[in-house]
Amino acid sequence: MSYQLMFQKAIELQQNGALNEAEQIYRQILETAPNNADVLNLLGLIAQTRGIHGEAVNYFYKAIENAPQHWPIFFNLAVSLGALGKFLEATEAYQKVLTLKPDCKEAHFGLGNLYWAQNNLDAAKEQFSAALALDSTYLEAATNLAEVSDNTDSLEKLAAGNPQALYYLGRRAFVSADYARAADYLQQADALAEDDEIKSMLGESLIALKQTEPAQKLFYQALSINPHNVTALMNLADIEADSHNFGEAEKLYKRGIEIAPDNLRLHTNYAEMLCRNKRTLEGLEEYRKAVILSPQTPELSYNLALILKSLEEYEQALDLMFHAFYLAPEHTDWSLNIAETLVLFNEQAPEKAHKICENWYQKMPENIIVQHLWSAINHQTAANETAYNELLFDNFAATYEQTLKNIQYSVVEKIAELCAPFNGRILDLGCGTGLVAQKLKTTDNEFIGVDISAKMLDLARQKNIYSELKQADITEYLHNLPTDIDCVIAADVFCYFGDLRPIFSACAPTRLIFSVETDSTVEKYTVQANGRYKHNPEYLRQLLQNLGYLQIKQHDLVLRRENGKDVAGCLISAA
Numbered sequence: 001m002s003y004q005l006m007f008q009k010a011i012e013l014q015q016n017g018a019l020n021e022a023e024q025i026y027r028q029i030l031e032t033a034p035n036n037a038d039v040l041n042l043l044g045l046i047a048q049t050r051g052i053h054g055e056a057v058n059y060f061y062k063a064i065e066n067a068p069q070h071w072p073i074f075f076n077l078a079v080s081l082g083a084l085g086k087f088l089e090a091t092e093a094y095q096k097v098l099t100l101k102p103d104c105k106e107a108h109f110g111l112g113n114l115y116w117a118q119n120n121l122d123a124a125k126e127q128f129s130a131a132l133a134l135d136s137t138y139l140e141a142a143t144n145l146a147e148v149s150d151n152t153d154s155l156e157k158l159a160a161g162n163p164q165a166l167y168y169l170g171r172r173a174f175v176s177a178d179y180a181r182a183a184d185y186l187q188q189a190d191a192l193a194e195d196d197e198i199k200s201m202l203g204e205s206l207i208a209l210k211q212t213e214p215a216q217k218l219f220y221q222a223l224s225i226n227p228h229n230v231t232a233l234m235n236l237a238d239i240e241a242d243s244h245n246f247g248e249a250e251k252l253y254k255r256g257i258e259i260a261p262d263n264l265r266l267h268t269n270y271a272e273m274l275c276r277n278k279r280t281l282e283g284l285e286e287y288r289k290a291v292i293l294s295p296q297t298p299e300l301s302y303n304l305a306l307i308l309k310s311l312e313e314y315e316q317a318l319d320l321m322f323h324a325f326y327l328a329p330e331h332t333d334w335s336l337n338i339a340e341t342l343v344l345f346n347e348q349a350p351e352k353a354h355k356i357c358e359n360w361y362q363k364m365p366e367n368i369i370v371q372h373l374w375s376a377i378n379h380q381t382a383a384n385e386t387a388y389n390e391l392l393f394d395n396f397a398a399t400y401e402q403t404l405k406n407i408q409y410s411v412v413e414k415i416a417e418l419c420a421p422f423n424g425r426i427l428d429l430g431c432g433t434g435l436v437a438q439k440l441k442t443t444d445n446e447f448i449g450v451d452i453s454a455k456m457l458d459l460a461r462q463k464n465i466y467s468e469l470k471q472a473d474i475t476e477y478l479h480n481l482p483t484d485i486d487c488v489i490a491a492d493v494f495c496y497f498g499d500l501r502p503i504f505s506a507c508a509p510t511r512l513i514f515s516v517e518t519d520s521t522v523e524k525y526t527v528q529a530n531g532r533y534k535h536n537p538e539y540l541r542q543l544l545q546n547l548g549y550l551q552i553k554q555h556d557l558v559l560r561r562e563n564g565k566d567v568a569g570c571l572i573s574a575a
Contacts, residue, residue, distance in 0.1 A: 011042070019046050037067035044076060051228045053080040071100035078110055087114055105134040109141050116148055124148050140164060159185075163193035171201060179208040190218075196226035203235060212239060230260045234269070241273045249273060264293050268300065280307060291320075298324035302334060309337075314345035318356060332369070333395050339373045343530045344563060346377060353377070376531040381498055386452065386473050388531070389496055393432070393453035400433055400456065407560040411491045411515045411571065412439050418555050419513050419573045424486030429474045430493035434460035440489075441465045448485070450477050478506035490514040492559065495532045495569075498525050501543055508547040511575040515559060516540065518569050537570055549574040 010025035023046050026039050033039065044059030060077035067073060078093035091114055097107040112127035128145035131138050139162060146154035147168045155172075158165040170185035186202035189195070203218035216239050222232040237252035253270040256263065271286035287304040294300055305320035321338045325331065338360070346353035354377060360367075361374040368388050375382035382388060396403070412435050422440045431437065431449030433456055441447060449466045451457050457469050470477065474493070481488075488507045494500055495517050504512070519526060519534035526534050537554055544552055552574045559569040 007039070014042065014046065019049065022046065035062075035066045037063040037070060037073065040066070041070075041073050041076060044073075044080070048076065048080050048083075051083075051226070053083045056080040057084070069100060071097045071104065074100070075104070075107060075110070078107070082110065082114055082117075087118055090114055103134055105131040105138055105141070108134070109138070109144070112141070112144060112148075116144070121148055143168065159188075161192065163189040163195065163198060166192070167195070167198050167201065170198075170205070174201065174205055174208075177208075179205050183209060194225060196222040196229045196232065199225070200229055200231040200235070203232065207235060207239075215239070228259050230256050230263060230266070233259070234263070234266055237266075238269055241269070241276075246273060246277055262293055264290055264297075264300075267293065268303075271303075275307065280310065283307060284311075296327065298327040298331075301327075302331075305341075306337075309341050309344075312344075312348075314341055314348060315352065317341055318345060322360070329364075332391065335367060335369045336392065336395055339369050340530070342373060342377070346529045372531055373529075376527055377529045379527055381527060382531065385496065385531075390452045393451070394455045397433065397453060397455035397459055400459075401435070404435070404560075407562060409492070409560045410557065411559055411569075412436055414555065414557055414571050415489065415491060415513060415515075416440060418553075418571060422487065425482075425484055427481070427485045427488045428466075429478075429488060429490040430496075431460055431466070431469070432456045434463045434465060436489055436491050437465045438463055448482075450474055475502060475506075478503060481506055481510070485510055487511040487513065494535070498527060498533050500525075500535070500540065504543055504547055508549065511573075512544075512549070513571070513573050515569055515571050517559065517567060518556075537572070540572060544572075544574045551575045 006025050006029055010022045010029070013019075013025070014022035023043065026043050026046075029036060029039050040059050040063035044056040044063065047053070047056035047059060057077060057080045060073055060080065063073045064070075064077065074093045074096045078090045078097065081090035081093055091111065094107045094111045094114070097104050101107070108127045108131035112124045112131065115121075115123035115127060125145060125148055128141045128148065131141035132145065135141075139158070143155070143158050143162060143165045146158060146165070152169070152172065155165050155169050159169060166185045166189035170182045170189060173179070173182035173185060183202060183205040186198060186205055189198045190202055199218045199222040203215040203222070206212075206215035206218070216236065219232040219236045219239075222229045223236075233252050233256035237249045237256060240246075240249035240252060250270070250273070253266060253273070256266045257270070260266065267286050267290040271283045271290060274280075274283035274286060284304070284307045287300065287307060291300045291304055301320045302324035305317040305324065308314075308317035308320065318338065318341055321334065321341060325334045325338060328334070342353050342357055345356070357370070357374055357377050360370050364370055368384055368391055371384050372382040372388040393400075415436065416439050421444075422442070423444045425446050425448065426437075426440070428434075428436050428447055428449045431451050432453075434449065437447040437449065437460075447466045448468045448470070449457070449460055450470045450472055451460070452471065452473055454471050457471055460466060461469055474490075475497075488510050490513070492515055494503070494514050497503065516537075517532060517534045518537050520536055520538070522534065522536050524536060524539045528534060541552055541554070552572065555571040557569060557571060558566045560567050
């Protein structure tokens with residue numbers, strides 16, 4: 001076969017999508033004509049079609065060496081350089097096209113897109129306008145000019161039969177969270193063009209509308225058009241992860257990261273999936289990469305800190321927690337977690353923990369949480385205990401019951417087992433979400449609940465087991481204790497108070513059932529670094545006897561598991 005016939009055959013194969021066969025022929029031609037600019041250009045176009053723009057650029061540059069006045073090669077070079085994010089070099093290539101062929105409207109259009117990608121909107125408008133000056137019917141340039149000019153009316157006028165205008169309108173509706181309208185525009189665009197970006201944006205709109213199955217199909221269709229579509233890969237990975245298809249999700253996350261190693265969402269979502277699957281160390285590394293990519297995103301630093309905390313790397317965790325908290329100090333739950341982590345670090349390295357707490361207190365002396373922690377870590381009763389407890393349990397309410405399950409909390413079960421009967425009107429002090437009444441409620445009793453946390457009371461109210469719920473500090477409430485109360489129960493409440501004499505005095509002679517954390521080595525009670533109190537049971541017994549309680553029963557028990565350790569305490573019933 002002659003050179004010319006081979007060349008024509010290769011072009012025909014390339015036009016029909018048989019890229020491998022065309023490439024093979026082009027390479028055969030290069031063996032005898034290594035500097036053939038046309039063949040080098042066509043090999044570059046094959047690489048460009050495959051999305052291998054680095055290889056394409058190399059072919060185009062070599063072609064230009066042999067045909068420095070052939071403008072189409074510079075145009076192709078500009079396209080691949082733009083795809084690689086090499087905007088300066090791409091701009092120079094387009095400008096060279098315009099030097100060689102001043103009436104090339106496509107070069108102005110390409111320059112407009114480059115400037116737009118760099119957020120140079122005025123320059124982008126100028127280039128789109130220049131393209132339209134050469135051809136007033138140039139629909140793509142008119143559409144992009146309308147979009148970059150933020151002109152929705154113009155886009156609407158251009159939308160009929162125009163998939164790009166419909167795509168832009170859909171994208172605008174999506175950004176405005178009008179997902180139904182976005183889906184409508186994008187479905188019209190999808191019917192007009194087989195485009196991976198249209199399909200992936202339509203898929204995201206359907207995800208927002210809770211239509212996961214059709215969205216998933218669209219993402220796979222987008223990938224069949226463009227295997228490098230990161231949006232489709234990322235959303236498919238999230239869908240598979242949510243469906244517990246973790247193996248497939250991992251493949252998709254890794255493919256996405258290989259294509260877009262700087263994509264923050266890919267690293268973050270992959271890290272979350274790894275952590276859910278107890279692959280903590282791998283998740284840790286992905287979060288580290290995410291933090292490096294976006295060190296000023298506080299949520300990333302905080303999530304990384306939580307992993308380090310779970311690994312008992314408290315000092316590193318605290319560094320990241322403080323970094324996150326100072327970026328977003330409105331997160332009360334974060335400051336509570338800092339305090340908890342400092343308490344844990346205090347067991348490892350008390351001097352360092354004390355110094356870190358002191359620095360925090362000096363920086364934010366008005367912060368209720370650090371005020372409370374600073375007092376507790378110095379073994380002092382905090383002046384703001386009421387305000388702190390209200391804040392603590394408001395933040396704790398949503399996860400309270402699950403947390404109690406996780407720490408094997410046993411007090412309510414032990415009350416039910418050891419302290420029956422429970423008849424009459426019962427006052428549930430510090431009732432929380434209503435676990436005591438939920439366990440003990442019968443037709444023979446009536447429960448009144450008191451708690452300092454409004455959010456805890458909201459959850460208790462949903463159970464419809466209390467005849468009355470009252471938000472109040474329990475010491476203040478007990479000053480006017482109703483005379484018809486038959487029993488007072490305080491499950492895991494008195495550990496937040498040191499001197500229990502005022503509470504016992506207010507309750508006497510009403511039957512009293514309560515739990516406390518215990519330490520028989522102290523004279524009366526002691527405050528721990530976590531702000532909770534331990535009491536000497538003998539001291540409590542003496543207090544109760546002095547107030548006229550004669551039938552006092554003590555049951556020693558493990559209250560819960562905390563940081564892998566049993567928390568010793570007792571349940572006391574006094575009448």
